[in-house]
Amino acid sequence: MIPRQITLRNFLSYQQATLDFRGLHVACICGPNGAGKSSLLEAIAWVVWGQSRAATEDDVIHLGEAEAKVDFVFDHHAHTYRVIRARRRGQSSSLEFQVKTQNGFRPLTQRGMRATQQLIQQHLKLDYETFVNSAYLRQGRADEFMLKRPSERKQILADLLKLGQYDQLAEQAKEKARDIKAQVNLLETSLAALNQQLQARGGVAQAYQDLKAQLAKRQRQQQQWQQQLDAYLDQQQQRQRWQQQQQLYQQQQASLQQACQRLAPDLESLQTQQQQLKLVVEQAAAIAAGCQQLAQLQQQDGEYNRQFQLYQQAQAQLSQIQQPYQAALAQAETQLQQAELSLSNLNQQLQETQQSLAKAAEIEAALIRLHQAQAQLSQFDQAQLKVMPLLQQRQVLQAQIAQTQAQLMARLEALKNTEQQLQQQQSQQPQLQQAVMDVACAVEYLERRRNYQEQVREKGLERRSFMERLQANQRTYEIQLAQLEQKLQLLSAPEAVCPVCDRPLDPKHWQHVVKNQRQQHQETQHEIWVIREQLATSEKEIQILRREYREIEAELATYGPILERRGQLQVQLSSSTDAQTRLDQLQQERSQLEHCLQEKHFASDLHEELALIDAQLVELDYDDCDHALARSQVERLRWAEIKHTELQQARRREAQLLSQQPELAAQVAACQQQLAALSQAPERQQIQQLEQQLATSGYSFEQHQSLRTDLQQAQIWQLRQQELTQAQQQLPQVGQRLTQLTQLQRDRQQELSAIAEQLNNLEHQLQQRPDPQPDIAALEQQLQTEQAERDQKLAYLGRLQQQLDQFDQLQQQHDHQQQALDQAKRQARIYTELTYAFGRNGIQALMIENLLPQLEAETNQILGRLSANQLHVQFLTQRAGRSRNKLIDTLDILIADARGTRPYETYSGGEAFRVNFAIRLAIARLLAQRSGTALQMLIVDEGFGTQDQEGCERLITAINAIAADFACILTVTHMPHFREAFQARIDVLKTPTGSQIQLSV
Structure with a gap:
């Protein structure tokens, strides 16, 4: 990411500021404390990633303002991007992402801010944490890495490398392995219980066959009794049919009586309607006079409508002519204004261009000096290309020699510790055997408790199912109870009917029905009380079972760790048998390493290559200071190229403007002539004639409206005429209907007499045929008893069938x-191995071990430039413990100078700062490489107050020396002698209107 331009509005201490980075390679941001130097750099992090040092999002807004906005343009991988982020106080933020094309900036903004932010990071391949730990060296964080304890430095590297995700994976794999092991135990217990249950299958199958034979015999006996019952039922059905016919005739009789009663009002209504129709017919003369008056009013309304149409036609012609004329007049005036404005803008641009052309001589002279300085810089660059690989290779060789020696010493120490551990392990074998036996007993006890826990759970499920059935029965009984209460309420009313058949009840049947309903009500209420007692008892049992289940669950919490402990002890016990062989191998390897270190027979090829590189460096005779001065001269004169390009553009612009000036003057004169022609157009005379015609028209809207009111009031005679016509038509029909209803009433009286005779015949037949209900009840009781016994056996047969299923x-x-058990065992082994692989001693340790040699070489390369090769840093990842029998994982940093190796705390502030700066910059480079992008920009926001004059010069020299590796380097300081060392400066000033920026090249 190479910055090009940033614009700030109401961001932190800035109200309105713009900084153009083009032409800046190494620049110093200067200004007093609190002026806003760091705020300028914070704006870059905020606009790109939306994060800053502010406590809340609204704190980035300038005090007293409502909205903050930052516009940032930068280059990345041969593309130019633009990010615009704004924040309104108390509201949400907005984010825009654009890429530059031939036609300007094209938007890449996604639907939401989160999607747009992800797209920005995908293009940059750089997130916020990697940016602040690589490209942005924040103030006060240079010594953060060194001040940590050695045991914490590895964790800092792990956090910077984002290795925390492997901890999460290891924890997930460990949790998964624990779950799968528990699943294996449950599956093994379940399989044992299934085998025991399957042994009872033979006895259940034999009982099923015997019971089927008994049910077939009872079925034949039941069929004989059913045939006898069917004969009695046929006789009873005949009596019921006669009773139904009797009820039907009684209903017909009641219906005819009600129909006769309904005919009386209909006859009376028809007689009344006949009288009203006669009254309407008598008013025929008055209705005819009213209709004649209505026709006269309608004729007058037609004449007024004709005059209104002529008036509307004249009005439409006026609008048709007037609208185009006014539109043409307005268009001509607009064109005149636009032409005059364009001519004025052209004259103003011509004056600005002529002012720029006045500086042509000065720019040409500066361009010649720039070309001379670039030629000299090219010579230094070619020499640097030959020297830098040799220096880097020399440092790498020195680091490799020192690292090889440290690795051999660390290996020797590790071998000694391993020998002591193996000897101690041999002495602990009896204790391991006893521990394995103790863990086995604990596992057996917990497995018995797990089986008992499963029994408690099944019993709890059974009680819960029983309670659900009781609750369902309770709801059923409550519904029945509500229905019975409703029936009793209906029976308490006078003249109550039967709640079952809806028939009227005499006093005897009423008392019988009320007694039955009250008895059913008491029985239902008793059933509800019994169910409630059973529910309370079951709830207490479930509470006891839950408490017992929780107690067992607390005991089983140690089951997983005990299983892991048993596996560890078994591995330790099996590994102790190979301890003696391992001891002999380690002693032999230790003696070889001691001989190699004493005689220094290691890395001989590296020593030879190092001597050859030193000879080549002396022959090349390259000086970093002269190279830096040449580069500064080029950067100081680079503005001439930009100004020369602007000068050529100004000349082309002047010629273009002069060619456009006569054309715009001609357009102004043409527009003025067009306005004069429109004022004398024939359409204007036509408009005046039509306006005069409308004024002389004889149409009156008030008279027309009054006539319409009279016409509306006279419409009532048209309705009266319709009523008269309807009355003349309906009067004969009403008389005919009255005659028909009179005849219908006589016919129904005759039907009532015939139905009474049929009812007498049916009553005689019912008395001759006796009721077979007692015999039917006896047979039904016998069949019911037999059916109950058969149902019990069928239920038992169903249970047997269910058991077989x-x-x-x-x-x-x-x-x-x-199958699941076999698969779970395989998965348990896989997740156990993944737990170790993702742990701190697996992938994470391997990645840090691979990174440290590269970090050490990069640090020493930078530190050599800062200290004239007087300081050297070495990273150690292991050291011997207090007991000298094992190695401790750590990250010690050894610093050596001409007087030897000393602790970090004994170095002066300036020396400590150089070490911190070198390590911090080396970490920044490695993080940028790991993120998949080149580190093209470097921001150093550090305090250089600990450096003396010589230290400052070395820092300046080091920054200039690494300038070739970066496209843009920005340093922040408030020290006057430090800021004078840079040709390009960005001065930040604190003013009453906010911080201001001044660029000095």
Whole structure:
């Protein structure tokens, strides 16, 4: 990411400021404390990633303002991008992402801010944490890495490398392995229980066959009794048909009586309607006079409508002519204004261009000096290309020699510690055997408790199912109770009817029905009380079972760790048998390493290559200071190229403006002539004639409206005429209907007499045929008893069939669980191995070990430039413990100078700062490489107050020396002698209107 331009509005201490980075390679941001130097750099982090040092999002807004906005343009991988972020106080933020094309900036903004932010990071391949730990060296964080304890430095590297995700993966794998091991134990217990249940299948199958034979015999006896019952039922059905006919005739009789009663009002209504129709017919003369008056008013309204149409036509012609004329007049005036404005803008641009052309001589002279300085810089660059690889290779060789020696010493120490551990392990074998036996006993006890816990859970499920059935029965009884209460309420009313058949009740039947309903009400209420007592008892049992289940669960919490402990002890016990062989191998390897270190027979090829490189460096005779001065001269004169390009553009612009000036003057004169022609157009005379015609028209809207009111009031005679016509038509029909209803009433009286005779005949037949209900009740009781016994046996047969089906399901379940058990064991082994691989001693340790040699070489390369090769840093990842029998993982940093190796705390502030700066810059480079992008920009926001004059010069020299590796380097300081060392400066001033920026090249 190479910055090009940033614009700030109401951001932190800035109200309105713009900084153009083009032409800046190494620049110093200067200004007093609190002027806003760091705020300028914070704006870059905020606009790109939306994060800053502010506590809340609204704190980035300038005090007293409502909205903050930052516009940032930068280059990345041969593309120019633009990011615009704004924040309104108390509201949400907005984010825009654009890329530059031939036609300007094209938007890449996504639907939401989160999607747009992800797209920006995908293009940059750089997130906020990597940016602040690589490209942006924040103030006060240079010594953060060194001040940590050695045991914490590895964690800092792990956090910077984002290795925390492997901790999460290791924890997930460990949790998964624990779950799968628990699943294996449950599957093994379940398979044992299934095998025990499947042994009872043979006895259940024999009982099923015997019971089927008994049910077939009882079925034949029941069929004989059913045939006798059917004969009695046929006789009873005949009596019921006669009773139904009797009820039907009674209903017909009641219906005819009600129909006769309904005819009386209809006859009276028809007689009244006949009288009203006669009254309407008598008013025929008055209705005819009113209709004649209505026709006269309608004729007058037609004449007024004709005059209104002529008036509207004249009005439409006026609008048709007037609108185009006014539009043409307005268009001509607009064109005149636009032409005059364009001519004025052209004259102003011509004056600005002529002012720029006045500086042509000065720019040409500066351009010649720039070309001379670039030629000299090219010579230094070619020499640097030959020297830098040799220096880097020399430092790498020195680091490799020192690292090889440290690795051999660390290996020797590790071998000694391993020998002591193996000897100690041999002495602990009896204790391991006793510990394995103790853990086995604990595992057996917990497995018995797990089986008992499963029994408690099944019993709890059974009680819960029983309570659900009781609750369902309770709801059923409550519904029945509400229905009975409703029936009793209906029976308490006078003249109550039967709640079952809806028939009227005499006093005797009423008392019988009320007694039955009250008895059912008491029985239902008793059933509800019994269910409630059973629910309370079951709830207490479930509470006891829950408490017992929780107690067992607390005991089983140690089951997983005990299983892991048993596995660890078994591995330790099995590994102790190979300890003696391992001891002999380690002693032999230790003696070889001691001989190699004493005689210094290691890395001989590296020593030879190092001597050859030193000879080549002396022959080249390259000086970094002269190279830096040449580069500064080029950067100081680079503005001439930009100004020369602007000068050529100004000349082309002047010629273009002079060619456009006569054309715009001609357009102004043409527009003025067009306005004069429109004022004398014939359309204007036509408009005046039509306005005069409308004024002389004889049409009156008030008279027309009054006539319409009279016409509306006279419409009532048209309705009266319709009523008269309807009355003349309906009067004969009403008379005919009155005659028909009179005849219908006589016919229904005759039907009532015939139905009374049929009812007498049916009553005689019912008395001759006796009721077979007692015989039917006896047979039904006998069949019911037999059916109850058969139902019990069928229920038992169903249970046996269900048991056989369950045995089949258990067999399938057994096969499925056996497959699941095999698969779970395989997964448990896989997740156990993944737990170790993702742990701190696996992938994470390997990545840090691979990174440290590269970090050490990069640090020493930078530190050599800062200290004239007087300081050297070495990273150690292991050291011997207090007991000298094992190695401790750490990250010690050894610093050596001409007087030897000393602790970090004994170095002066200036020396400590150089070490911190070198390590910090080396970490920044490595993080940028790991993020997949080149580190093209470097921001150093550090305090250089600990450096003396010589230290400052070395820092300046080091920054200039690494300038070739970066496209843009920005340093922040408030020290006057430090800011004078840079040709390009960005001065930040604190003013009453906010911080201001001044660029000095």
